Amino acid sequence: MKPRLTYQPGTSFLHTMHPLVKLAWLLFLTVAAFAVPSPWLVLGIAGLTLALFPLCGLRLGGLRGLRLLAGTALLLALLQVLFQRQGAELFRLGPLAPTTGGLSAGAYVGGRFLAVVLCSYLFVLTTDPADLAYALMRAGLPYRFGFALVTALRLVTVFEQEGQTVYRAQLARGVQYDVRSPRRLLTLARQFLLPLLISALGKVDGLAVSMEGRCFGKYPTRTFMKEAPFTRFDGLAAGLLLLAAAATVTYLVVV
Amino acid sequence: MISIRDLSYRFPGRTVEALREINLEIAPGEFVVVSGPSGCGKSTLALALTGALFRQYDGEARGTVHVDGLDTRACPLYDVADVVGLVQQNPESQFCTLTVQDEVAFGLENRRMPPAEMAPRIAWALQIVGAAHLVDRPLAALSGGEKQKVAIAAVMAAKPKVLVFDEPTSNLDPSATAEIFDTIAHIRAKAAITVIVIEHKLHHLLRFGPRLVRMAAGRIVADGAAQAADGASPWAGRPAAPRPVPGGPPLVQVEGLHVGHNGRPVLRDLSVQIHSGEFVAVMGDNGTGKSTFLLALLGLLKPAQGRVAVAGQDTRRTPASRLARQTAFVFQNPDHQLFADSVWGEAAFAPRNLGLLDAGTTQWLRDALARGGLAGREEEHPHRLSYGEKRRLNMVSVLGIRPRLLLLDEILIGQDPANAALLMDMVAAEVQQGGAAVMVTHDPDVVRAYASRVLFFAGGAIAIDAPPADAFPALAAAGRRPYLPVDWPAEEAPR
Numbered sequence: 001m002k003p004r005l006t007y008q009p010g011t012s013f014l015h016t017m018h019p020l021v022k023l024a025w026l027l028f029l030t031v032a033a034f035a036v037p038s039p040w041l042v043l044g045i046a047g048l049t050l051a052l053f054p055l056c057g058l059r060l061g062g063l064r065g066l067r068l069l070a071g072t073a074l075l076l077a078l079l080q081v082l083f084q085r086q087g088a089e090l091f092r093l094g095p096l097a098p099t100t101g102g103l104s105a106g107a108y109v110g111g112r113f114l115a116v117v118l119c120s121y122l123f124v125l126t127t128d129p130a131d132l133a134y135a136l137m138r139a140g141l142p143y144r145f146g147f148a149l150v151t152a153l154r155l156v157t158v159f160e161q162e163g164q165t166v167y168r169a170q171l172a173r174g175v176q177y178d179v180r181s182p183r184r185l186l187t188l189a190r191q192f193l194l195p196l197l198i199s200a201l202g203k204v205d206g207l208a209v210s211m212e213g214r215c216f217g218k219y220p221t222r223t224f225m226k227e228a229p230f231t232r233f234d235g236l237a238a239g240l241l242l243l244a245a246a247a248t249v250t251y252l253v254v255v
Numbered sequence: 256m257i258s259i260r261d262l263s264y265r266f267p268g269r270t271v272e273a274l275r276e277i278n279l280e281i282a283p284g285e286f287v288v289v290s291g292p293s294g295c296g297k298s299t300l301a302l303a304l305t306g307a308l309f310r311q312y313d314g315e316a317r318g319t320v321h322v323d324g325l326d327t328r329a330c331p332l333y334d335v336a337d338v339v340g341l342v343q344q345n346p347e348s349q350f351c352t353l354t355v356q357d358e359v360a361f362g363l364e365n366r367r368m369p370p371a372e373m374a375p376r377i378a379w380a381l382q383i384v385g386a387a388h389l390v391d392r393p394l395a396a397l398s399g400g401e402k403q404k405v406a407i408a409a410v411m412a413a414k415p416k417v418l419v420f421d422e423p424t425s426n427l428d429p430s431a432t433a434e435i436f437d438t439i440a441h442i443r444a445k446a447a448i449t450v451i452v453i454e455h456k457l458h459h460l461l462r463f464g465p466r467l468v469r470m471a472a473g474r475i476v477a478d479g480a481a482q483a484a485d486g487a488s489p490w491a492g493r494p495a496a497p498r499p500v501p502g503g504p505p506l507v508q509v510e511g512l513h514v515g516h517n518g519r520p521v522l523r524d525l526s527v528q529i530h531s532g533e534f535v536a537v538m539g540d541n542g543t544g545k546s547t548f549l550l551a552l553l554g555l556l557k558p559a560q561g562r563v564a565v566a567g568q569d570t571r572r573t574p575a576s577r578l579a580r581q582t583a584f585v586f587q588n589p590d591h592q593l594f595a596d597s598v599w600g601e602a603a604f605a606p607r608n609l610g611l612l613d614a615g616t617t618q619w620l621r622d623a624l625a626r627g628g629l630a631g632r633e634e635e636h637p638h639r640l641s642y643g644e645k646r647r648l649n650m651v652s653v654l655g656i657r658p659r660l661l662l663l664d665e666i667l668i669g670q671d672p673a674n675a676a677l678l679m680d681m682v683a684a685e686v687q688q689g690g691a692a693v694m695v696t697h698d699p700d701v702v703r704a705y706a707s708r709v710l711f712f713a714g715g716a717i718a719i720d721a722p723p724a725d726a727f728p729a730l731a732a733a734g735r736r737p738y739l740p741v742d743w744p745a746e747e748a749p750r
Contacts, residue, residue: 130352154353172586172653173579173592175576194594209311215333219366219367222365223363225373
């Protein structure tokens with residue numbers, strides 16, 4: 001079974017990079033993929049990101065949703081190639097007449113999609129979400145919001161397991177997941193979600209007692225046990241980011 | 256330390272009071288056990304001590320609760336939290352973070368303790384519960400017993416004066432249960448602290464020489480030093496259920512079964528046969544494959560290798576929906592298996608899905624609801640029932656298909672002795688009528704009273720397969736004391 005699209009522990013340079021520096025790089029590359037007018041630069045971002053996967057110990061072939069990602073990028077590119085009429089005609093095949101403009105637009109749109117999604121993949125796969133939440137809280141995010149994220153992360157796996165149990169309990173009592181009509185779909189959804197909702201409400205009660213029983217919310221701020229050291233490498237990565245951002249802005253102004 | 260005067264409490268939307276005129280004085284350092292049937296108000300009393308009852312629910316309260324001089328009805332919850340720590344039934348429900356260290360640090364961070372002071376406090380809290388070696392582990396990687404120890408450490412880190420445990424072992428296997436009670440003993444020895452334990456398993460607690468407070472229907476009905484007789488098994492003295500002679504061809508055939516769960520191998524090369532008329536108790540530590548075994552018998556997990564056949568139907572080739580016509584499964588948590596909008600809808604749920612709801616089944620279900628104490632409540636919503644009633648409804652619902660094989664996964668968790676006896680009698684009646692039951696349970700006294708055979712799992716394989724009369728001596732010889740009946744004398748263990 002392919003691993004889920006969640007954090008994969010590792011020791012690569014991206015795994016150990018400060019989560020906020022990594023987040024800043026993700027935001028920069030996402031904005032850059034939309035801002036730079038050159039399809040080759042966008043494809044360059046996508047290619048560079050792709051090259052980072054093996055460097056971080058991540059096997060591309062082992063990623064869930066990779067086929068869907070590649071297929072969608074290809075489809076987006078193909079639509080531009082087939083229907084974009086700007087530029088010189090390359091050849092004609094019946095009603096289809098791909099142009100240089102269409103080819104460029106296809107590379108741009110498909111590359112932009114690939115760049116943004118691959119960057120996000122890389123960020124998710126190399127960042128412990130709890131580390132990110134704690135880093136954001138240390139950086140000033142109100143801790144109530146930060147812990148909303150931490151709690152959600154914890155409960156996702158709990159509800160995943162409970163959902164599996166409910167599904168099995170339904171199969172064991174003869175429920176057949178045959179969707180013959182919207183009404184049947186609604187009935188199935190209700191029968192599946194009701195036990196989960198009841199369970200969730202119970203958990204919220206227990207969690208609230210546990211959190212307030214340990215003084216959550218007593219003060220507007222809190223301390224943090226774990227340090228999030230900002231290493232020399234993080235400084236270098238942040239410096240490079242600033243240079244890259246400056247170069248991009250200059251390029252955009254000049255071009 | 257604790258003074259409760261004339262406390263009564265009614266939850267919003269309820270007509271019956273959960274607590275009625277409670278009066279209780281507890282001195283510093285006392286060890287108090289609170290016991291009573293399900294729904295008698297024990298957990299509500301625990302919430303009253305922490306003050307959470309008066310903040311989280313908009314109910315109607317009378318009387319006073321003082322802990323270390325603080326009025327828990329009036330004081331901010333945070334002030335009470337500095338004095339009282341509550342450990343709940345299920346550690347999963349009280350964790351706020353993802354790692355052991357973060358969890359134990361959580362309360363200290365909220366109190367704005369400087370990081371330099373936190374490290375030794377965390378080390379102390381983990382050490383006192385015997386979990387210092389877990390400090391760097393993610394919570395998801397811990398066993399049930401380890402999780403409960405971390406939950407205790409997380410509360411202990413604040414050094415409360417009163418520690419309240421609300422059925423802390425209800426989700427644990429006997430080995431982990433024994434460990435948690437040892438942990439409580441250690442805390443008592445190392446920290447001057449008042450301990451209140453809400454618990455059914457009184458025999459584990461007698462060694463503390465506790466004061467025993469018994470509750471029923473929201474009232475305190477007895478209060479005094481616990482006696483040896485209080486630790487007796489509720490099953491002691493009950494006539495053993497009749498064991499029919501198993502016969503005919505095997506109902507269940509398992510041959511060389513290898514099966515995994517959540518991506519990891521669990522059962523390895525397991526072979527067993529079960530006949531009609533057998534009541535098989537499946538025991539063993541959590542994580543040894545007991546629930547996986549049940550899921551494989553209903554085809555909800557398919558064999559990676561080997562074969563499982565129930566009534567001649569191979570689970571690899573038969574969909575679970577067809578296997579469900581003769582095999583019923585009751586899961587651990589009643590709430591996970593209530594799907595309909597009414598008690599009657601729930602009772603008839605499986606027969607209706609399987610096309611078996613004829614006049615005979617309808618009458619059988621009505622009779623079964625009456626036997627389960629649910630007559631006249633057919634139109635109520637199942638989630639309005641008490642925990643024990645929900646479990647009885649689960650049982651009626653699966654028995655409505657008249658299964659040949661009954662699979663039961665720890666159905667007695669959270670059930671008081673009276674309700675447990677009602678459930679077990681329902682199962683025994685099915686076996687009497689020619690069915691077979693396979694039940695995962697952690698209660699050796701139930702096994703002795705009802706089972707005809709014990710399968711003891713260890714490391715994904717069956718380590719002991721014998722009638723209870725032979726299985727218990729074998730478990731005693733293997734040093735598995737927590738798996739022996741309450742009154743099992745240590746000297747009976749063969750050398």
